[in-house]
């Protein structure tokens with residue numbers, strides 16, 4: 127398919143030139159052409175691999191102050207051994223390597239927990255910014271974004287904040303997020319947006335909505351409310367995270383698909399657990415299927431190492447032998463741009 131064929135002329139006229147240029151570039155890329163062939167006749171394709179991961183998620187904590195209905199944390203946190211924080215020294219070491227090897231890599235200092243329960247979060251972000259990391263992004267449930275914490279985060283240099291809200295009314299919020307914090311989270315998020323503007327910070331704010339059976343009826347209201355307030359409104363499909371959560375939110379049936387594509391996660395980035403174990407998939411909440419350990423290996427070495435090479439080759443060949451990928455309930459929802 128050629129770029130813009132599905133877009134009416136009147137809309138096309140309004141797209142700014144740099145965005146048009148970026149879209150044309152995607153359509154011209156080898157990856158896009160390979161994806162087109164894949165969709166047409168199932169030809170396997172080899173996604174391009176960068177020298178260093180494009181995204182590194184550093185799990186600063188697994189503690190959380192909520193028990194959302196859709197989140198594996200609510201099940202896993204019953205085991206107290208699951209809960210903990212990453213040592214600052216381990217975090218600093220990881221940042222030092224990323225800053226040296228690839229400062230343009232997006233650093234996401236959060237994992238399977240709520241990053242703001244760490245009172246030193248702004249210090250951790252500030253360290254990475256001082257070292258030259260270009261983009262730092264976190265997801266938060268927003269419940270702890272008080273005036274002081276907002277000021278600290280804005281000052282720290284945080285580039286992107288995604289607040290997970292999942293609802294357009296207090297009732298639905300309470301059903302999905304299992305706590306009565308809707309008004310507080312909305313007010314804190316709007317205050318964060320206003321205060322960022324006040325301090326002339328060029329940060330971006332996203333609000334997100336994980337689509338599930340308890341909230342889908344509020345999707346349009348959610349989009350309408352936030353479209354002129356936040357920089358992005360992100361709607362995410364519900365994932366079962368390798369089976370840690372059941373199918374209760376899976377009300378959209380997977381499309382029948384004969385061809386299974388290589389999973390973008392394996393080419394996109396890494397997740398480093400509180401103990402330094404390196405995972406390739408966000409479904410691996412308990413870090414069981416690790417591909418390395420930054421306590422005695424470099425991030426670059428792990429990214430280019432034999433374990434991930436083997437895994438990528440399985441995805442390219444279409445065998446998906448890895449025990450996590452083999453039974454993955456989510457793969458159809460994780461697509462390459464252009465799919």
Ligand SMILES: C[S@@+](CC[C@H](N)C(=O)[O-])C[C@H]1O[C@@H](n2cnc3c(N)ncnc32)[C@H](O)[C@@H]1O
Nearest residue numbers: 196197237239240265266267290336363364365
């Ligand atoms: C695990 S949370 C960690 C950060 C923070 N506690 C928060 O809620 O944003 C990261 C993101 O995963 C999303 N999430 C949790 N369970 C999910 C599921 N079953 N499917 C899709 N996204 C999910 C959350 O809504 C949130 O946006």
Ligand code: SF4
Nearest residue numbers: 190194197199239267
């Ligand atoms: S989605 Fe975030 S806030 Fe909710 S339980 Fe999971 S980690 Fe905690």
Ligand code: SF4
Nearest residue numbers: 389391407450451454
């Ligand atoms: S196929 Fe599934 S289990 Fe494998 S990396 Fe992708 S999301 Fe994770």
